[in-house]
Amino acid sequence: MKSIQKLIAIIFLIIALSGCSTSKVSYSVPQFSQLSSSINNNESSSSFVLIGDTQRTSWLESNILFRESNDSVQFVLFNRITLLKEKPSFILHLGDMVFDASSDEDWIYFDNSTQVIRDNNIPIVPVLGNHEYFGDTEQSTLNISSRFPEMKDSSWRSFKFKKVGFILLNSNTELSERMNERQNRWYKQELASFDLDNEVNQIIVVTHQPPFTNGTGIGFGDDEFVKENFVNSFNKSKKAQLFISGHCHNYEHLLIDGKHFIVSGGGGGPRRSIDLEGEYKDITIGEEKDKCIRNLHFIEVNVEKDSLKFVVHTYDKITEKWGIGDEFSL
Secondary structure, X not given: OHHHHHHHHHHXXXXXXXXXOOOOOOOOOOOOOOOXXXXXXXXOOOEEEEEOOOOOOOHXXXXXXXXXXXXXXXXXXXXXXXXXXXXXXXXXXXOOOOOOOOOHHHHHHHHHHOHHHXXXXXXXXXXXXXXXXXXXXXXXXXXXXXXXXXHHOOOOEEEEEOOEEEEEOOOOOOOOHHXXXXXXXXXXXXXXXXXXXXXXXXXXXXOOOOOOOXXXXXXXXXXXXXXXXXXXXXXXXXXXXEEEEOOOOOEEEEEEOOEEEEEEOOOOOOOOOEOOOOOOOEOOOOOOOOOOOOOEEEXXXXXXXXXXXXXXXXXXXXXXXXXXXXXXEO
């Protein structure tokens, strides 16, 4: 089944890229603020934001597959983030920043939609999604690293923020076997280190592809690579209670074996349906509990003394109204 999915994805990519080519344009590539400046500042806020899958809908998706196009909504979402009551210390991007990472045009759109974020000196900390591997690999790597220089050294990283340990992983199968083994060793070491660190109360593990989801459609189900490589160690960790992913263009809050799994892919990519009667228990509360297609969104997280408070800010592109789609504490 997985080989069929990969074949379809390859065919899809070939068709998509045959209709357009990456053009070189004269453009000054911006660099995004780096995380360390906020973390080291004792005056920084105690909040951060999660957002995923901000890519635009491709011509093929819109005109052949008839998927929705949410172009311009990325501007709305990023602008709203800057208007939050408390300015976030950083934005954790869950991957698929653009549709084709080798495309100058796609990155210019991303740069323009995030201009307000740079103006407010809010760092964006990304994990790599499958779309970051679309197109010419060398050009994609250059486009990413020129904006996020820290990505030159490694596509995975960890850091601490307000007594929360973050582990960001590369969940794409494009990793070589050697690099995947290296990442797995590092991952287990970081989990063990955070578990022993008295300055860390909770651990959050982040990937692009989700290990568990009730999402429907080819390529939007459980990711076996993530399950095989990351979930077992996560479950063994005492402090790791939250696993966050994107990829499925919707919102899910799953409770599995006493641990929380968030799927947040509402940043602008064409939304996909979730099965409300699916295999996994979705404990989403609020106005979107019974919706199989939930609104575009981002998640605000406030680090409180002994807990994390999550507020899902939803945007209805038809009514242009904001709401709360889920709200909980861990």
